[in-house]
Amino acid sequence: MRTGDLSALNAARLRREAVLSITRLSDDSSVIFLEGQASPPGLEDSVRLAFRSGKSALVEATGEALFLNVYLPPPRIVVIGAVHISQALAVLSAIAGFDLLIIDPRTAFATPERFVGVDLVADWPEDVLKIRQLDPYTALVAVTHDPKIDDFPLKAALDCGCFYVGALGSRKTHASRVERLRANGVAEDALERISAPIGLDIGAANPAEIAVAILADIIGAFRSRDISSVPETAV
Amino acid sequence: MLQTPYENDPLMVAERWLRDGRKVAIATVIETWGSAPRPVGSHLVIDVDGNFHGSVSGGCVEGAVISEAVDVIEHGQAKVLDFGVADETAWRVGLSCGGRIRIHVAKLGDA
Incomplete structure (x- = not known):
């Protein structure tokens, strides 16, 4: 692969765009x-399948062995909420290979000192998500406990098909949350997609352990997600 | 600096290495059979001194791939390597998991 192509490939990946390389094994040429x-002629189906399945x-193709390498975002x-759990989740998610964004309008929580090296925005989710949009490759984790902050992004995540939607809170808190979201027009099957109480049940007893439980839950959801259910336009 | 999943990403590392003027090869898993440790598309990047980033097998065959890659960098000709327990070289390098993998090794960069 030429240097210019490698740079373009990396730039697309950093922009969270799906990108594909095709290498002809006989002479190692690649595009x-x-x-x-537009896909190269004769490769339309293979290219579509690669983007869709990842x-x-x-x-x-035409007697040539070609390698299609697809790079999905x-x-x-x-994370909605710049809380103690989020601090641990920021560290863990980087190790596990996830991009991470934390949003919290409460400036007392969302301080750079508490989140060194983390992509953190101290503003309301409804404003931030207009620019930093959710997509099916995104997990939404709401941990503020505050309906004024959590409810909007939870509904937005369910609407756009985020592969994981989790919300912190007791069963009682979650029951009233479900009531509010239902009144707000969220369908029953969407409500059932919310992971609550959030995280795998490993008996997590402190913020760091809860972060581990949440990350494990997210990985489980990502690895078992149904590709065929991803909207055509979103892949 | 932001904590991102790309810090140790082999393709990002390869781009940095090329910009630094280092000679670089890329190894890519192009086919797997049975239980293979790394999926198709996984990358290992190698420079001419044998420095490397990424993985194609989780440690089983990296040593052999790295030495082949140094050869590819020096001679410019891409190679396809096969590894598996059924291979006659299994006593030397092979996959203990019982799978087989095919790896494409090519030089990166312009001519």
């Missing part, structure tokens, strides 16, 4: 292109 650009593969976690 890259973004999802939506699976790279060797294919035969890495799963991302958007």
Whole structure:
């Protein structure tokens, strides 16, 4: 692969765009292109399948062995709430290969000192998510306990097909949350998608352990997600 | 600096290495059979001194891939390598998990 192509490939990945390289094994020539650009003739189906499934593969086309390597955006976690759990989750998610964004309008919580090196925005989710949009490669984690802050992003995440939607709170808190979201027009099957109480049940007893439980829950959801349910336009 | 999943990403590392003027090869898993430790598409990048980032097998065959990659950098010709327990070289390098993998090794950068 040429240096310019490698740079373009990396730049697309940093922009969270799906990108694909095709390498002809006989002479090692390669091309890259973004999802939506015209595919080379005869490869339309293979390219569509690669983008949709996220699976790279060797294919035969016009007697040539070609390797299609597809790079989908890495799963991302958007955390609503700059709380103690979020501090631990920021560290863990980087190790596990997730992008992470934390949003909290409460400036006392959302301080750079508490979140060194973390992508943190001290503003309301309804304003931030207009610019930093959710997508099906995103997990939404709401941990403020405050309906004024959590409810909007929870509904937005369910609406756009985030692969994981979790909300912190007791069963009682969650029951009243479900009532509010239902009154706000969220369908029953969407309400059931919310992981609450949040995280895998490992008996987590402190913020760091809860962060581990949440991350494990997110990984489980990501690895078992149904590709065919991802909206065509969103892949 | 932001904590991002790209800090140790092999393709990002490769781009930095090329900009630094280092000679670089990339190894990519192009086919797997049975239980393979790393999925198709996984990368290992190697420079001419044998420095590397990423993985194609979780440690089983990296040593062999790195030495082949140094050869690819020096001669410019891409290679396809096969590894598996059924291979006659299994006593030397192979996959203890019982799978087989095919790896493409090519030089990166312009000519």
